[in-house]
Amino acid sequence: MSVTLGIDIGTSGTKTLAIDEAGNVLGSSSAEYPCEHPRPGWSEQDPELWWEATKTTVAAVLKKAGLKPSDVAGVGLSGQMHGSVFLDEAGSVIRPALLWNDQRTAAECAEIERRAGGKEALIRMVANPALTGFTAPKLLWLRNHEPRSWDRVRQVLLPKDYIRYRLTGTFATEVSDASGTLLLDVAKRNWSRELLGLLEIDPDLLPPCYESFEVSGQVSALGASGTGLAEGTPVVGGGGDQAAGAVGNGIVRPGAVSATMGTSGVVFAHTHEVGFDPLGRLHRFCHAVPGAWHVMGVVLAAGGSLQWYRNQLAQAEIDAAKAKGIDPYFLLSDQAAKVGPGAEGLFFLPYLTGERTPHMNPDAKGAWVGLTVRHGRSHLVRSVMEGATYAMRDSLELIKEMGASIEQIRLSGGGARNPLWRQIQADIYGQDVHMLESTEGPAFGVALLAQVGAGGFSSVPEACDATIRLTECTKVDEKARAFYNRAYPIYRQLYDDLHGSFSAISSLVNSSDS
Missing domain, CATH: 3.30.420.40 (ATPase, nucleotide binding domain)
Incomplete structure (x- = not known):
């Protein structure tokens, strides 16, 4: 062995x-x-x-x-x-x-x-x-x-x-x-x-x-x-x-794309060519597969946005979860499930640490937009999950625009382990999403690379074919997809509407520090 x-x-x-x-x-x-x-x-x-x-x-x-x-x-x-x-x-x-x-x-x-x-x-x-x-x-x-x-x-x-x-x-x-x-x-x-x-x-x-x-x-x-x-x-x-993580998800050929909802969010697609985008909206890096490259979109605070909410605004849920011996994210997800798609018109911009794809703007700021007296904690949580997913869709749209084929989306990260967030991702991406038997992420991928280096397999794709297996598939809810397709352009417009204010806020903060 x-x-x-x-x-x-x-x-x-x-x-x-x-x-x-x-x-x-x-x-x-x-x-x-x-x-x-x-x-x-x-x-x-x-x-x-x-x-x-x-x-x-x-x-x-x-x-x-x-x-x-x-x-x-x-x-x-x-x-x-x-x-x-x-x-x-x-x-x-x-x-x-x-x-x-x-x-x-x-x-x-x-x-x-x-x-x-x-x-x-x-x-x-x-x-x-x-x-x-x-x-x-x-x-x-x-x-x-x-x-x-x-x-x-x-x-x-x-x-x-x-x-x-x-x-x-x-x-x-x-x-x-x-x-x-x-x-x-x-x-x-x-x-x-x-x-x-x-x-x-x-x-x-x-x-x-x-x-x-x-x-x-x-x-x-x-x-x-x-x-x-x-x-x-x-x-x-x-x-x-x-x-x-892409090796661990089997993203070693064109067609399959990974969407990883971790602290940061990443959409990753394999390519046989380097390619260049003069606007630099997607990262183009060498892949861990020799002779291959990848395009990648990055959301700086995807799952990190929900982590921020938990740490700063969910002490009651943290205490309740501790008493029950469960993860507080389960309680937050239960809250979010109480409201439907769109959280009654509440949008969350997940730019808590600036943003990369597609805005490449370190001054971008997080925001809730659309708050009314009807909104409560359930709406806040769901809007955070949706906002991070809209941001991931930004990268998917760019990858499609550049001609990459997206035949299958494979999920990983903390957002993949949450059934509600899996469904939100399928509905916002507008495509069925797939889970893998192993959810161990990058550690699993580099253990496979070590298998190749140790002589157990002749190539990285061979190692992936022998060890990576798909499990469940989350199907798109057509009604929710139709709603999110109407809501997504509004989400996109909010960045443009607030862009100038983000820079002004950064200038204000910097002037107060000097």
């Missing part, structure tokens, strides 16, 4: 699991940690939290699954994309990592476009526009605002690649995650020397770049002592959380 581990370094926690060559999950474990927001729009994390969570969860999985260290044939790594871990000459972390949802770098994005010769020239170099969440503007921000820290930087790593370093002592990354740095020539699948030169960034700050299934290092003696894995265990390139 060939056993591999998948480790996913998420924003709110780390998940580790073990699978066999049939895709059966032998054991899994999760560990949570906090995220710091020292100023509005800022998001940081201590990388040591990821390593402690990795050690805890790997040890727990080995114990739960009854595995000896020698039983593990390989390890795959996934994680939140775009984050920046800055290391000094000794390999020590210089400052907290800047995360994917950090919005402090608007000025640096403008600087990148200027240095590159404009937005279209930048897209021709790296297939994507400069966005505040990406890695490159974070490097410029550190150089511009914390020059003493910048002078100490000798290596920049993505979150999962920091764990690779702690496991193996090796600096490495892979093409899917590196695509989200804005520093990769996505077409050629290697670092863009051209853009690095224009930005005056030393290429030696960046690690070697592998394909996702390739072995990038072996567990070191230090990594083994920390985790319980055997020294010498191969560690493959892995994947950014979205590419890894």
Whole structure:
């Protein structure tokens, strides 16, 4: 039996699991940690939290699954994309990592476009526009605002690649995650020397770049002592959380599209061509499948919007759920089910941390629009679920506009585990949605990549065909679909109506901070 581990370094926690060559999950474990927001729009994390969570969860999985260290044939790594871990000459972390949802770098994005010769020239170099969440503007921000820290930087790593370093002592990354740095020539699948030169960034700050299934290092003696894995265990390139999740969902050929409603929301489609959109509305990254790429739309606060509602406005439900020994999301879903589609005219804009697809606007703000005295908590909850789903539909519409075939939509993330939210998604997308037998997400995907790297399968699609199985299908409610098709244009118009106010609000907040 060939056993591999998948480790996913998420924003709110780390998940580790073990699978066999049939895709059966032998054991899994999760560990949570906090995220710091020292100023509005800022998001940081201590990388040591990821390593402690990795050690805890790997040890727990080995114990739960009854595995000896020698039983593990390989390890795959996934994680939140775009984050920046800055290391000094000794390999020590210089400052907290800047995360994917950090919005402090608007000025640096403008600087990148200027240095590159404009937005279209930048897209021709790296297939994507400069966005505040990406890695490159974070490097410029550190150089511009914390020059003493910048002078100490000798290596920049993505979150999962920091764990690779702690496991193996090796600096490495892979093409899917590196695509989200804005520093990769996505077409050629290697670092863009051209853009690095224009930005005056030393290429030696960046690690070697592998394909996702390739072995990038072996567990070191230090990594083994920390985790319980055997020294010498191969560690493959892995994947950014979205590419890894797509592998875990079997999105490795055109036609099937994944819609992941996690903290962020992602719509992901496989493509055989790089392609370029001069407007840069969708991300175009290397896939974890060699020789393939993907288009991706991102909603920054999809499931995160409901999490925000739970944390800030649902203390009564949290207390009631604790007393009953259940998840408070069950109670929130029960509330939302009491009202019908559209929540009696209440719309929610889920731009709590700015927005990417399709607006690419770090100043976008969340809002309820349409409140009346008739609206209560049930309406508020349902409108949040619907607003996040409308935002996901924005990405689906763009993917269709660019000619991609959407024959099947596969759901994952927390929004897929909720029956009401599955139905809302089917009705707003206007298409039946499908669930998978495994709902383990990116950790499952990189465990499959480790199976390929360890020689269990000859290719990533072969591994997916052998292990991924569809289960239930949620059918469209035709009456609800018709309603949402009328409501969706109103939702789209609300952004245009409020766009100028979002910028004015940001200016007001910034002036009060100065």
